Amino acid sequence: MRELTLSRVKLVRGLLGPILVLATLLGIGYGAVVMLHSLPAHPSVKALSMRFVKSQNSTIADWNMTLIDNSTMTTIMGIVCQANRSSNSCNEIGPTYYVTTPFYIEPGQAMTFELTGVNTTTPLWEFHISFYGWPHDGIPSNEAISLAPAGPTTTEWLFYNSTSNSIIE
Secondary structure: OOOOOHHHHHHHHHHHHHHHHHHHHHHHHHHHHHHHHHOOOOOOEEEEEEEEEEEOOOOEEEEEEEEEEOOOOEEEEEEEEEEEOOOOEEEEEEOEOOOOOOOEEOOOOEEEEEEEEEEOOOOEEEEEEEEEEEOOOOOOOHHHHHHHHHOOOEEEEEEEEOOOOEEEO
């Protein structure tokens, strides 16, 4: 039987230690890159609420909509339109911003804006919400916000049932 000497223990420890540390660091780094590519950044919004503001006549009214950015990146708002299935069109109804409301939503944040001229003749309303992802660090500048419509848009369809006051996505 061979006896394990102190010099052999040092040699094994000297070789095996750095290899284990390097393998651990490379494994974690590679795993992080794989996870980053498997879960790419994507813009997405979710409607939180709709609230009546005022009536303009028996078929048209103004409403407030609150959205939350439930994505991994800042979202620049585009237009919101209400679909009209009988004429196969989508009429722009917003967003109209309040003085303190920005034109973008950061991840996890919510924003409220007004929809003007919502057609209230049917109990189920279909909205198309257009927005653009801001895949950069920091908030977008006014110039970036004005140039956003030149980039690829994301659109989400939202249905609001006015009789049950519920949002269907």
